[in-house]
Each structure stands twice: as structure tokens, then as C-alpha cells.
Amino acid sequence: MHPVLEKFKEIFISVIPIVAIVLLLHFTIAPLEQVVLAKFLIGALFILLGMPIFLIGVDISITPIGERISSSLLSISRLWKILLGGLVIGFLVTVAEPDLHILGRQVTEVTAGGINSGLLVMLVSMGVGLLVAVALVRVLKIIPLNKLMTIIYIIIFILAFFSDSEFLAIAFDAAGSTTGSISVPFLLALSVGASNLTRSKGNEETDSFGMLGIASTGAIIAVLLQGAFSNTGLTGTLDLDASVGENAFASVLSQVVTVSFESFLSLAPVLVLFFVVNFLRLKESKKTIRTIIIGTVYTYVGLVLFLTGVNGGFIDASRQVGFQLASLEMEWVLVLMGVVFGIVTIPAEPSVHVLTNQIENETAGAIKGNTVLVALSLGVGLAVGLSMLRILIPGLQLWHILLPGMILVIFLSYFISDIFVGIAYDSGGVAAGTMTATFLLPYAQGAAEYMPNANVVTDGFGVIAIVALIPLLTVELLGFIYKLTIRRQNKKAAKQIQTIGESDL
């Protein structure tokens, strides 16, 4: 079978579980409105078509662009130019991210105008740009990732201390929204390209990962700073637009225009950067440029189909499921289904496939993509379960989960191999992606809508924060298991080699 068809098959297997579970719930305990169910199924079809096309496109356009730009950048011999380049790249890629603009508008709403959305977008983009530059310096100066993240997390703790606790949720939400479908493969490729150019004795591909994790913290710091200086609280409410329409297909398609425009915006900086760098330094052949342009078309078409599907079909369905399950007033069902949804949603996230593919490429297949996927899925499942608990238990606040979680993350990072530290931090950035925003978050919001004690806004914002954190822990745990297993394998091998050596005598 041609690899293209294999890709379609792989995505089909990844997406079917969500569809199956929603259908199962519909026919049993959480029936959906006919229109909503129809929209969901149509949305699923769009995803099944769009995601493989998007992933194929990313592989032949975005990834090569990112790798070429970073190797160009890192071959400049002036540090300040590299930093400036990193800043510009991080800024451009973030400012064009549609999810960030949506978040900005939501924040203005919930702070009743206290925080200006335009300013938020600018600050977050600058924060990410700055941290992308820091990430590049880390590669050049071979600074271990666990030490760098310890310092960054300490800064975040200090800032969080001076902020309203709800702002922490918005800060993490901003981090989640900056790592979108285009910026993830681009920043990953930037990281891999930088690592390839600076490989040296004792410093193998350990630097290939970590940039997403570092860049995300830029968004967190930017929002916390803004929150600390603004002195506003979350006073407003959030209007969850309930779309009503009789024709399911038309309703899904109505997203196309917005999505097409937003996808174009998020792709544009990457393309512009490539052509500028190509003109100035790369001077690639016509065939390579042609391949990249065609790949960009696939990326664009695939992304539009995918986003139309999730925005048009999944949000309403999952919100209704959340509401229906909450209305059963069986709390364990709500939490259990949250866990299940968390587990089955992650394989449908395009960014996750990009990350697992890169992991296999960088380790010659020694770390299997599917193994990391399982750890990620379990992590997100746990995260959604915890989020539902937070909605159900009024006393459980966000920082009760985030603070120990972050401390544990830093602690574990000193006990696993460097490459797993990078993979873990990147996993956090990848997990809180489009599927989390369009399926897991609405599920929590739907449940919160039913509950009298829950606040859709604060509880909603916290979901992304927890989803961005817990998978970090499960992947680190995987890294720890790997380390133990390899140690055991090596001991056994050493004994065998010794035995063979002795028998030669």
C-alpha cells in the first residue's frame, strides 16, 4: 500500500474511537439532538479526510522549512543576530495564531474589558519570541534543559504568587493556544534543525526537543506579567455561543470561511519566512521549492478540512455530552467519561502525530512513537479526570493541582535521560492543542453549565492548564521506566559478554 494510503488508514484508526464512544453514549445514557449528532458525524468525516492530507503536507513543507530556517539561522556567526532571528520567528508565528486571538477576545470578555486583547496578543507573541531565542541559545551553549526549565518555573512560581489564581489558568491557556497546528511542526523542525547543526561529542540529539516546552513558558510569563500589572479580576461572564441550525451540513460548512482565513493567516508567516531566507541564503532548487509549495497546499487544504470538522461538528456535540452526563447526577460517570475522552482524543490531535514522528526520526526508531502516544493519552485522560473532579469539588482549586504537578515535573526531570526531558516538555505543548480546545474543553464547559456551583469561565480555563501539565508527568514517568529497563538490559548484556569472554579462555 502506498504510504499515502497508509496514512489515511492510520488516521482512521486514530479517530474512530472518539466517534464510537460518542455514538455509544448517544444510544445509551447521553442522547444528543439529531442536528448535533449529524454535525458531529459530518465533522468526523472532515477530520478523517483533512488530517491525513494535513500531515502529509506538513511532512513535505513545514518541517523542511523549519529545519532549513534554523540551520540557516544557526550558521550566522553573531550571537545577537541569532537571538534577533529567534525573536522575530517566534513573534511572527505566534501573532498569526488564530487561537490566541480567540483567547484574547475571551479574556477581554471575562475581565469586562480590564485586559486589552490586542495588548495580550502582542505581549504573548513577544514572550514566545523571547523564549524561542532563549531556546536557541540553550542549544548553542549546551545548557541542560532540566536546569533551564527549573529557573523558568521558579520565575513562573514567583509571578503566580503575585497574580490572581484565575490568571494562572488563563496563562496556561495562552500557552496552549500558542502551540497551534502550524506552529507546532514549525517550532519542532526549528529545534531539530538547530540540533543537527550543533551536534558534537557528548551532545547527541538531546537538543532536538524542548523548544515547544520552552516557547510555551514565554506565553505563561507574558500573561502573568500582564495580570500582575493590570490588577483586574475575572468578573465578567463568557457567552458560550450555542449555534442553532436545522441543516447540519450547512452548519458545519459555515465554518469554512472563518477557518480558511485563519488557516491562511497562520501559514503566511512560515511561508514568508521561508521565501525571505531562501532569497537571502538558501537558494533552493526549483524542484525543492515546487515540492514545498505543493506541500503547503496540502497543509492548507488539510488544515481547513480538519478545523472545519472540529469547529463545526465537535464543539456542540461534546458540550451536549458534558451537559447530559452531568445531568445524570452520577459523578463517577462524568469523571470516568472524562478520562476516556481524554485518552481517545489525543490520537486525533495532528500535532501529536508530528511530535511522535519526529521522535522516531531523531532516535532512529529506538523510542517508538506509539509508546509516547500511549503515555500522552493516559496523561490527558488523567488530566481531564482531574478537571472534572475540580468542577465537582468546590474546594479543589487549580493551584492545588498545578503547584505540586509543576514541582513533581521539575523533580523528575533530573532522573531521566536528557532526550526524554525534551520530549516531555514538548508533549505538554502538544497535548493542549486543537482537539483539547474543541472537544475536551467544551465537555468540561458543558458539565459546568449544568452544575450550579461550577463557573464555566474559571473551571473552563483550568482544563487546558491541567491538560498541558499532566501529560508532562506521564511522559517523564515513561522516560523513567525506559531508563530502568535499559539499565537492566545493559547489566544483563554485560554479564553475557563477560561469560562469553570467560568461556574463550
Next chain:
Amino acid sequence: MINYSELSSHDDTYCILGIIVNRGQGKKIFQFARRIGFSKANCLLGEGRSSRSNRILEFLALDEVDKEVILLGVKSQQGQEMLSKLEKEFNFDKPNKGIAFMMPVSYPGTLDREYVPESPYVNVMIILNENVADDFGNFVQEHGFSGLTMIKARGAASIIHPLMGIQVESAKVVAMMIVPRSKMEHLIYLVSQRFNLATENTGVLAVQPISRLVGIVQDEKDDLSMNPSAPEPIIKQMVVALVPHGSAEEYLHNVKKLGVSGSTIIHSRLANLSPNSEGLLPIGIDAEEDMVITLASHELASKIRHELSRQTFENQVEKPYAFSFPVIRTEGIRAEGFGE
């Protein structure tokens, strides 16, 4: 790979059984290998261009395909049987299913200064800088060659990074093409001209014989004649050393005093085919390895192997060893100065 205990026998001829399939199909090959008794296999990841130059795929920019290259060390007799079984089980006779081939090794084994051709095919291996990889791929496609596999690698001849102030390894690519002998000179000529192999330090080309091959697309115009009574001189050895990942530099440092320079390092893995009964995970964890390729004279190759047999590395899962491929043709200025 070859069990350590088998290396002590010098009566048999050995070969490396190579299998190249699309990424993702490797699992099935591993299952097959496990069934016939292998517990480990070496695996590299590469990228290829479709072996049938399909115009439609090229137009749609879908002609680049991710590949897996699996290597197993076998005795030649065993290799023949395995190749036939592979061909049947995986339908290598059909296009785009993959290829499998046997490459004779000089060590372990008895191949010395001459090789008697056993098949009309050869493996042309070209090591180039990574920044010309795309160019190279386009170039061979334009000239009608198919079945190219490119593997990322690092060059050990390092450069000082202007900002890091330390030696970094250059990014390389190892290109492999299995072509009929009749096309070999033409390919060498084209590549040398295009990439200035003879005059600039842009790359190295080395040709190894193939003793058997299944799965290649036969072009009717190909001349598949060969003269078994005309043995070819083996002019060099391609020494391939397998060391734990991260130990390549240590190994090269130790063999530097023998006169070795300009090696190429490929990141590979030693696939654990047996299920992990002891670990905490239900899957086997593969050990990462560095495959260090050095072009050397016969004497130097022997010294390198001897030196390696005395070394032990941290985290090794098997005793490191090197095997040598006979090389019947080289090109490139760096290929010349490797000791005589």
C-alpha cells in the same frame, strides 16, 4: 546480527542481508526474522524516491517515501534460503513492496583481494554533505535512476562552530543505490561531474558488490550480463563498526592513531526482536547504536578491527565489532588517501 560466537569460524562465507521497506513495514520483517531465530536486527531510517518513477506521484510531490533499512548478519548459505523465503512472504517481486539483497563481507569471512561476481548488481554508496541531499535526489531522478535510499549521517571530520567554540560534526547524507553493473560507470561519471568529487572535498563514492537481489524493478533496456570468470580486484575495505550510541567519538579517538580520518557516523538501532519479559514495559526497548563507516586499505581495516575488539564501551549491549565490505570502485579525493 551475527552472534559473537560465530565470528570465530573462518571457514564459512558471511554476508549482510539487507532489506529495505517502507516505514512501518519493518515490524512484519522483524516478526519474520524472529520466526527464523534472530533475536536482534540492525535498523536504520532513511528516505527514498519511489522505485517506479511514477510521473503522477512526482507531480503530486508524493514521490519521497520514508524507508526502513534492516540489516541481518548471516552465513551466505543461510542468506540464500532467507532471501527466497522473504521474496515469497513479502511479495518483493511486485513493485513498491521493498527489496532484499545480500552483500558479501570480507570480514568475518575469507574474501580477500578478489571478488568473483555473483550477480549483475552493485551497491553504489555516496556520502555527501547534507545541504546537497535534495539536489542529489532530484539529480538521480532526472537521469532516470531509481531506487535511491538516503540516510542521515554525521561526518566525524569536524569543524569548529564559530559561536560554540567546540568541534561540531557536519551533517551528512549516505546515499545508496543498487544498480546494474552496466550502469555503474555512467552513474559514477555523472555524480562525479555534477558534485565535483574528483576535485573538491564534497563527497566520497564507494561501490560494493551484491551477491543476490530480489525486488528491484527490471528495466528491459538494462544489460544484466556479467562475467563470472572475470574476478574484480577488491581495492579497499569499507569498515563498519557498531558501537553504542554516543561512543562513536571515543572509538574514533582510539583508532585515530592508526591513521583513520574522515569517518561517517549513522545513528542506528539494534532492534530487540524478542519480547521483553523482564522489563516494566510489554515491549522490547531497542538499543541505540552508532554505525561508523570508514573507508580503509586492507591492512588498515585489519588494524581497526583488532583495535575495536580490545575496547569496551559504557552501555554496550553486545561486544562491539566491525565487519568489512569489499569495495571494488571508489571516487572522490578523500577516497584516495586512506593508507596503502
